[in-house]
Amino acid sequence: xxxxxxxxxxxxxxxxxxxxxxxxxxxxxxxxxxxxxxxxxxxxxxxxxxxxxxxxxxxxxxxxxxxxxxxxxxxxxxxxxxxxxxxxxxxxxxxxxxxxxxxxxxxxxxxxxxxxxxxxxxxxxxxxxxxxxxxxxxxxxxxxxxxxxxxxxxxxxxxxxxxxxxxxxxxxxxxxxxxxxxxxxxxxxxxxxxxxxxxxxxxxxxxxxxxxxxxxxxxxxxxxxxxxxxxxxxxxxxxxxxxxxxxxxxxxxxxxxxxxxxxxxxxxxxxxxxxxxxxxxxxxxxxxxxxxxxxxxxxxxxxxxxxxxxxxxxxxxxxxxxxxx
Numbered sequence: 425x426x427x428x429x430x431x432x433x434x435x436x437x438x439x440x441x442x443x444x445x446x447x448x449x450x451x452x453x454x455x456x457x458x459x460x461x462x463x464x465x466x467x468x469x470x471x472x473x474x475x476x477x478x479x480x481x482x483x484x485x486x487x488x489x490x491x492x493x494x495x496x497x498x499x500x501x502x503x504x505x506x507x508x509x510x511x512x513x514x515x516x517x518x519x520x521x522x523x524x525x526x527x528x529x530x531x532x533x534x535x536x537x538x539x540x541x542x543x544x545x546x547x548x549x550x551x552x553x554x555x556x557x558x559x560x561x562x563x564x565x566x567x568x569x570x571x572x573x574x575x576x577x578x579x580x581x582x583x584x585x586x587x588x589x590x591x592x593x594x595x596x597x598x599x600x601x602x603x604x605x606x607x608x609x610x611x612x613x614x615x616x617x618x619x620x621x622x623x624x625x626x627x628x629x630x631x632x633x634x635x636x637x638x639x640x641x642x643x644x645x646x647x648x649x650x651x652x653x654x655x656x657x658x659x660x661x662x663x664x665x666x667x668x669x670x671x672x673x674x675x676x677x678x679x680x681x682x683x684x685x686x687x688x689x690x691x692x693x694x695x696x697x698x699x700x701x702x703x704x705x706x707x708x709x710x711x712x713x714x715x716x717x718x719x720x721x722x723x724x725x726x727x728x729x730x731x732x733x734x735x736x737x738x739x740x741x742x743x744x745x746x747x748x749x
Contacts, residue, residue, distance in 0.1 A: 452512055452689050456487040459679070462501035462518040464494040468633050468713065472548045472677050473517045475709045479700035484692070497526035497585070499533055506535045510682045512689035515544070520678045520725075521589035524733045528587065528740065538730050542685035545697040546720030546728070548677045548710055550631040551650040552593060553659075555639060557623045565648045565665035568627070572603040580606040581627040582616035587745070590616075592736050593673050594629045595743045600667050620644065631675045633714035650674055676718060678725055690722050 459477075463469040473490060481488045493501040498518050508514035516523075527537045535541075554565065560579065562568040572579050583591035586609045598605055608625050610616040613634055620628045620635075621643050628635060638644040649659040650671045662670035679697060681690075700706055701717040710717050720728065 452686075452692050453484055453486045455513065456489055457484070457513055457515065458489045458491055459515045459517050460501045460504055461490060461492045462494065462498035462516065462522070463492070465492055468550070468631065468675075468715070469517070469519055469677055471713055472710065472715060473679075475706060476547065476697070476700050479703060479706060480696045483696040483699055497588075498522045499526060502537070502541075503533075503535065505680075505682055506540050508682050510542070510684045510686070512681060512685055512693060515679055515681045515693070516541070517547075517677065517679055519589075520546070520676045520729055521732065523678070523680070524729050525588055525592070525736055528733070528737055538726070538733060540683045542681045542683055542690060543722040543725040543729065544679045544681055544685075544690055545694045545722060546676050546678050546718055546725050547697060547701065548715040549718035550633045550675045550715050552629060552673045552675070553632045553635050553639070553649045554597070554627065554629045554647045554662075555620065555635045555644045556627045556647060557620055557625070558643075558645060559623050560626050560645075562647065563645065564660070565662065565667065568647055569601045569603060572601070572605060576604050577606060579627060580608045580625045581629065582620055582625040583607060583609050583628075584613035584616055584630070585609055585611065587740070589675065589736075590628070590630045592739050592743075593670075594627075595745065596673070596739050597629060597667075597670060599739070599742055600670065629673075631714075636714055676720070676728075677715075678720075678729075680725075694722055 459473060461470050461473060470492065477488050477490060493504060501518065502516055502523060505514055505516040524537050527533050556562060556568060560568065560571060562571050581594045583594065585591065591607060591609065613630065616625070616628060617634055617638070619625050621638055632649060635644060635646070639646040647660065648662045648665050650662065650673050662668060679693070698719050701719045707717045
């Protein structure tokens with residue numbers, strides 16, 4: 425009897441352990457997923473994930489809860505994600521350039537933008553446009569460069585902050601063109617845009633999604649565009665202006681998670697993003713925001729952000745800029 429009791433007890437213990445292990449390794453996801461957005465509601469980043477939210481929730485079979493945590497040049501949201509378990513239930517939605525750039529020369533930020541995160545997928549892309557106020561007598565990139573050379577240090581360009589993608593993209597233009605301009609940083613892109621419209625600054629090189637309304641209204645001149653979706657387009661390009669290296673500048677919004685996410689979790693999330701981006705209504709909604717559906721796998725995105733970090737660090741060095749983070 426004692427032998428039978430011990431055998432039954434061992435069997436029950438084994439069964440309980442098996443059930444616990446199965447529950448722990450159940451198919452992902454088995455509960456709601458939280459996506460922390462590094463920017464405030466509205467703007468150009470937040471609406472993108474809200475378009476994807478219902479599509480991905482349906483594909484994954486679980487609700488997706490969006491939580492906005494702006495501030496600290498995206499470090500508040502990113503820092504929260506690094507402290508979350510690497511299980512796929514807390515993710516970060518952000519702009520890739522911002523995520524990478526704000527850590528350069530910023531020793532107070534306690535994480536590495538590449539090593540401490542797992543890339544899941546790129547979601548959308550917006551090309552850049554070089555826009556000028558009509559007070560600048562230039563209708564082409566060549567004419568803008570000639571005017572800047574004839575008036576060194578007199579043309580001002582806006583950015584939405586020291587050391588961000590807007591700032592460094594224009595510095596990249598300065599280096600390529602061999603010109604000197606005056607940088608005027610703003611705390612917000614919207615304020616920079618309004619001052620450009622008013623002629624308080626003369627140029628702005630940033631996302632087309634921000635500047636296109638002013639260009640369409642005839643209040644700004646769009647001198648050259650970077651290709652937003654990799655396809656031929658009617659707008660003037662930097663390649664046509666003899667500066668093909670600038671056509672690679674863009675802004676992509678991405679979904680990433682804590683470091684060391686399990687490969688199966690990444691694959692599940694990545695698949696849901698890819699399927700959502702293929703939907704016609706998603707593409708249409710994105711275009712309404714001057715964004716383009718742009719899928720990139722986690723591996724591709726990881727390499728892209730790693731290369732961008734190296735490239736922007738090099739630009740800082742070549743332009744002789746020092747940032748405090």
